[in-house]
Amino acid sequence: MKGSILKIVFISIFSLVSSFVSYGQIVDLDSDNPYKKVFVDTDDFDASYLTVLEESWDKVKDDTIGLSMLNDLAYYWHTRNLNTSLAFAKKGLILSAYKNNPLWEGRFQITLGSILLRMEKLDSAFIVLKDAKNKVKEEDLAFLNTQLGYVFERRGELDKAADYALESLRLGEKLHDKKAIALAYSDLSNIFWKQSKFEKGLEYGLKSISIFEKRGIKDLDYDFTLYVVGNNYLELGKYEEALAYYNRSIEMGEQYGFYNNLSDVYISLVDLNVYLKQFEAAESAGAYAVKYAELLENNFMIMRSWLSIGKLQNLEGKSKEAIQSLQKSIKVATQDFGDEYYLSQAYEALGVAFAATQAYEEAYQAFIKYDKLKDSIFTAEADQRISHLQTEFDVALKESTIKLQETELAQQSTRQTIIIVIASFLLLFVLVLYKSYQNNKKKNALLERQNKEKEFLLKEIHHRVKNNLEIVSSLLALQSAQLTDANVVNVMQESQNRVQSMSMIHQKLYQGTNLSTIEMKGYFNNLGTHVLDSFGMEEQVNLTCEMQALELDVDTAIPLGLIVNELLTNALKYAFPDNRKGEVKLALEQKDKELLCLEVSDNGIGQSMNEKIGETGFGMRLVSLLCQQLQGKMNRMMKDGTSISFEFKIEHHNS
Known part of the structure; x- marks a missing residue:
């Protein structure tokens, strides 16, 4: 309990410091709706809400909203100090009379009556509340009757208090006002508690709590109902339940003061x-x-x-x-x-x-x-009256239940008719969908057949291109066989290898499952084997491909194949003289979505011995041109042989 009072002290000390936070949650003078009504539109604020209302009610341009804020200020001050509350209520009465607004004059009279009865000025409270009854709207009468009920409850006339609570309940049900219904149940719970009818008091109190919880707004009356339910549990000897409800009430009371x-x-x-x-x-x-x-x-x-x-x-x-x-x-x-x-x-x-x-x-x-x-x-009369009121209420509740059931039956009949109509439309819709499905199925079958035909034709084209390139390669081989000049024969052999490297690309395409990409590791292995075989150096030079499986599109694969062909040719021609054994390594890696890295290295005698050829030969010029075509960069390193590496930007082609 010491912790609880310390929380209240803390709230009091820092209420002014935290008021600017609540200000934005309750009042926004620049908004079209400058006031979120406390405990109706929102309970998202702290105990400084009274300070916020006091500082802002007279700054609102709309008189109705300003009077509403002042009325809330007067009413909720009675939770902190009755004399301060009374002063604001009187100010509201004077202002509403000055503005010739009888509606708000009546509403301020309800607030004044609620304050007077808590100051034990029961007769004055009764007179003020009765006078207000002819000024306010029907939606205000449930709250007015609640205050009149409190007057008679304080006087000990519990039967009359119950009369007013039941009238509030009827009004709440008529207007579908959940707050009024919850408050009426709360008042009945309190009255039955005072009559020592604790089971009945608990029943109505829990009904009230249920409505407050569904409403989702914490307020003074919700807090009071938690206390009343705790009282009924206490008298029934259910101490743990009573303590739980008391603690909830204290928590809410501390939060809002x-x-x-x-x-x-x-x-x-x-x-x-x-x-x-x-x-x-x-x-x-x-x-x-x-x-x-x-x-x-x-x-x-x-x-x-x-x-x-x-x-x-x-x-x-x-x-x-x-x-x-x-x-x-x-x-x-x-x-x-x-x-x-x-x-x-x-x-x-x-x-x-x-x-x-x-x-x-x-x-x-x-x-x-x-x-x-x-x-x-x-008195026996009071007890009899409350019992009679309870019977009247139970009968009214049963009649209301019967009417509700009749309404539900009518609604159910309407729903069934609507369901039949909707079901008919759904059936028609399903038939249309089925017909559309059948048509789409036929179209899809036709498209699939056409796609297979196109795939076959593409494979056939690649096959024919590969065959034509093979013919060109064979022609070059026949021509080179009739030549005696060694340099010319070498040129013809290199041209033959270039054609063969492109031929292999088309062979991979028509043999593979994907007509748009080439698996490069397998392609490089085949290309390397062919070049070694064309030079007769498969026993002298060992070729390794240090790379993962990687698929590239044709536009990238063909230039890469030609580059690798030229670099392999150079390595076999110049890196291993005098039947020297050696090793050539190929490496291709895609480092990210935009960058491709290629490296061809050997452990031969190095570039220094054939620098002129490497710089000026047709093969290296071709490599340079192909590198530019792929927007790449070439780097050479001479250490323990020759290593040439490339970085290419990958262009993504729309299919």
Whole structure:
């Protein structure tokens, strides 16, 4: 409990610091809707909401919105301090009268009545509320009736209080006002609790909680209902359930600064801790109850707080202290106090305290007053009236259920008709879909057949290109066989290899499953084997391809094949003289989506011995041109042989 009060102190100290955060959540003067009504449109703010309303209500240009903000300011100040609340309510009455606005004058009268009854000015509250009834709209009457019910509840006339609660319930159901329905159930729960009908009180309280939870807005009445449900659980001896609801009420009260509800809950926690034999905790709860009641300047709460402390002291055997506490309680309850229910409890507890100190005459007088007050509250007539009202309500609820069922049957018939119509449309739609599916199936079959034909034709074209290139290669071979000049023969052989490298590309295409790409590792292995064989050096030079499987498009593969062909040819011609054995390595790697790296290296005698040929020969010029075609860069390194590497940008061709 110390932690709880520390939270309240923290909120009070820093409310001004945090008010700018709440300001934007409740009030935005530049918006078309400058005010999100507290506890209706939003509860997303902290305990500084009263400061926000006070600073901004008179800055709003729209009179209706400004009066609404001022009315909320007046009403919710009664959760902190009744006198401050009263001042704002009177200001609202004067302003609405000045603006000749009877509707808002009536609404401020409802707020004023709710404040006066909490100040125990029950007669004044009743007069003000009755006068407001002819000024406000039907949507305001449920809340007005709730306040009138509180007047009679405080007077101990529980039957009349129940009348007003049921009227609020009827209005709430008529207007589909969930808040009014929840509040009516809450009031009935409280009335049944005072009548000691705790099972019925719990039933209505839980109904109220259910509606509040579905509504999704935390507010003063939701907080109060948690407290009332806890009271019913307490009287039924279900202490854990009672404590759970009290703790929820305290958490909400601390969040928004509902001092009146906090005082209520701490009074009940005195009783709960007494039942649990935790007297120290009960004393602490009593102290907090008094503290919040005095902050409110609410005599009703102060009286009840001292009453709870006096009853606790009786149980602790502190009879003299109990007499002092109970006399404080009764002193606060002046002649106009009005709430005979709690006053009767105060005289009963005082009689017990006097008897314990052997002051029997004083005890006798206290018990006489207790009996008189109790008889005025729990009369047979009142009990009969509440039972009759309960019966009326149960019958009305059954009639409402029957009407609801009839409405549901009519709606069900309408739904069935709609379902039949929709089902007919769906059936027609399915038939159209099926017909469309059949047509698409035929089209897809035709397209698949055409695609297979195109694929066959493409493969046939690549096959014929490969055959034509083979013929060109054979012609070159026949021509070179008739030549005697060694240099010319070498040129013819190199040309033959170039043609063969392109021929292999087309062979890979028509033999593979993909007509647009070439698997380069297999292609390089075949190309390397062919070049070695053409030079007769397959036993002298070992060729390795150090690369992963990699597929490239034709436009990239053909230039790469020609480059590798030229570099292999150069290596075999110049790197391994005098039948020297050696090794040639090919490496191709795609480093990212845009970059391709090629390297051809050998461990031969190095470039220095044939630098002129390497620089000026047709093969290297061809390599240079092909490198430019692929937008590449070429680098050479002479160490332990020759290594030539390339970096090419990959162009992505749309298929």
